[in-house]
Structures are given as structure tokens and as C-alpha cells.
Amino acid sequence: MFDKIFDKWDITGVKIEDVGVEKHSSLQPMSALHSGGRHAKQQFEQSKVCLVERLINRLMRTERNAGKKLKAYKIVENAFDLIYDDTKKNPVQLLVDAIQNAGPREETIRLRFGGILVPKPVDVTSQRKVDQALLFIAHGAQKCAFKSKRSIERCLADEIISAAKNAKCYSISKREEKERMARAAR
Numbered sequence: 001m002f003d004k005i006f007d008k009w010d011i012t013g014v015k016i017e018d019v020g021v022e023k024h025s026s027l028q029p030m031s032a033l034h035s036g037g038r039h040a041k042q043q044f045e046q047s048k049v050c051l052v053e054r055l056i057n058r059l060m061r062t063e064r065n066a067g068k069k070l071k072a073y074k075i076v077e078n079a080f081d082l083i084y085d086d087t088k089k090n091p092v093q094l095l096v097d098a099i100q101n102a103g104p105r106e107e108t109i110r111l112r113f114g115g116i117l118v119p120k121p122v123d124v125t126s127q128r129k130v131d132q133a134l135l136f137i138a139h140g141a142q143k144c145a146f147k148s149k150r151s152i153e154r155c156l157a158d159e160i161i162s163a164a165k166n167a168k169c170y171s172i173s174k175r176e177e178k179e180r181m182a183r184a185a186r
Contacts, residue, residue, distance in 0.1 A: 005029060005052050005092055006077050009084075014093045018100045020126030025051050025099070027092065047127065051095060051134075052076060058138035059156075075152050079141075082157035091160070098163035102136050102171035103129035106182040121182035132178075133171065137163060140170030 004010055005027075016022040029050040046054075059065055059072040080091035087094065108119040124132070137159050144155035162169035 005050070006080060009080060009090055009092045011092055014090065014096055016096055016100070018126075021096075021100050021103065021130055023047070024127045024130050025096070027051060027096075029053065044127065051099065051130075052092065054130075055095070055134055055138065058134045059141075061138065062142055064142075075156060078153040079156040079160070082153060083160060086157065087161060094160055094164040098137060098160045098171070099130055099133040101133075101166045102163045102175050103133035104175045104178040105129070107178045108182050108185045119181070119185035121185045133163075133175075136171035136174045139174075143170060 003012060011027045014027055016025060016027075024044075024047040026048050027050060029052070056069065056072045056076050059075060060067060060069060065072050065075075083089075083091040083094055104124050106121050106123050109122050110117045111120050112118075137156075140159040140163075141152060141156035144150060144159065145152040148155075159169055159171060163171045166172060
């Protein structure tokens with residue numbers, strides 16, 4: 001169908017090493033990164049939506065970008081250009097690496113025993129791991145840009161680069177926080 005994202009970034013050489021992430025990730029855009037909600041009919045149809053489009057949709061979740069898909073599209077496109085300028089690597093590969101690194105492996109649920117709530121650690125499904133990673137990356141970029149001189153594009157680029165390197169950033173710290181709470185609940 002389409003071999004390039006934003007008509008610049010080739011997806012043929014992108015490797016997804018995590019088997020669970022690979023199962024619930026697609027790099028093939030259906031059209032110009034706008035599926036129009038065709039994935040909403042079935043439970044796991046979301047896995048067929050391109051990762052870049054899912055990131056764009058996550059950026060539209062706040063009051064500043066609510067429903068403004070073209071604005072979110074431009075933010076991600078400009079962020080990918082900044083990523084390439086900084087690293088000289090394919091930004092789609094860095095996004096995949098960031099998702100693999102930022103997704104939590106386990107988290108806690110709350111069980112009710114009698115009148116008390118007890119936390120219990122559980123493994124995270126691969127679909128939720130991808131969704132949580134995209135959410136953490138989008139929130140990290142929005143928190144960085146809020147009341148700051150830095151643009152959202154620069155913050156998103158820095159967040160993706162840092163998460164791909166497994167360096168200190170918002171998304172990696174949120175993953176570690178969830179995993180630390182799960183370890184404490186054992």
C-alpha cells in the first residue's frame with residue numbers, strides 16, 4: 001500500500017524486536033494517516049492502525065488539541081524532522097524503540113477482600129503495553145511544552161529520542177513507577 005510515512009520516512013527497514021509489541025503494532029498506514037475510526041468496530045482492530053496515527057490520536061486527547069487532527073499531524077511531522085536532524089536515524093525506528101522501552105511489563109490492580117482494597121501485581125498485555133507507552137510519550141511531551149518556551153514539536157522529539165535510548169525522561173520514569181508499585185505489591 002504505502003511504504004513511507006509523511007512521504008519521507010521509509011518503513012521497510014524498521015525492526016520491531018519485542019514479539020508482543022510486534023503483534024499489536026502496525027507500521028502500514030491505511031491512507032494518509034487518517035483511518036477515520038474504522039478500527040472502532042472490533043476489540044482488537046486498533047492493532048491494525050499505524051503506530052504514528054495512534055500517536056497522533058494520543059496527542060489529541062488534551063483540551064488544547066481536542067479534535068484538531070491536522071494540528072496533531074503537523075506536530076508529529078515536525079517532531080520527526082527534528083528527530084532526524086538530531087540523530088540522522090529513521091524517526092519511525094526511534095518511535096518503535098521508544099514504545100518498546102516505555103511500555104510497562106507489569107502493573108497493579110486492586111482487589112477487594114471484605115471491606116479492604118488490596119493491590120495485586122499482574123502482567124500487562126501487549127496491547128495495553130503499546131497503549132500505555134504511547135500515552136506516556138504524549139503526556140511527557142505535553143507536560144514539557146506547557147508554560148514553557150519550548151515548542152511541543154521539540155518536546156515530543158526529545159521525549160522520543162530519550163525513550164528510545166532508555167534515558168531519563170517522563171515516559172521511562174512513569175514505566176518505572178508502575179513497575180515499582182507492582183514489585184511493592186508482591
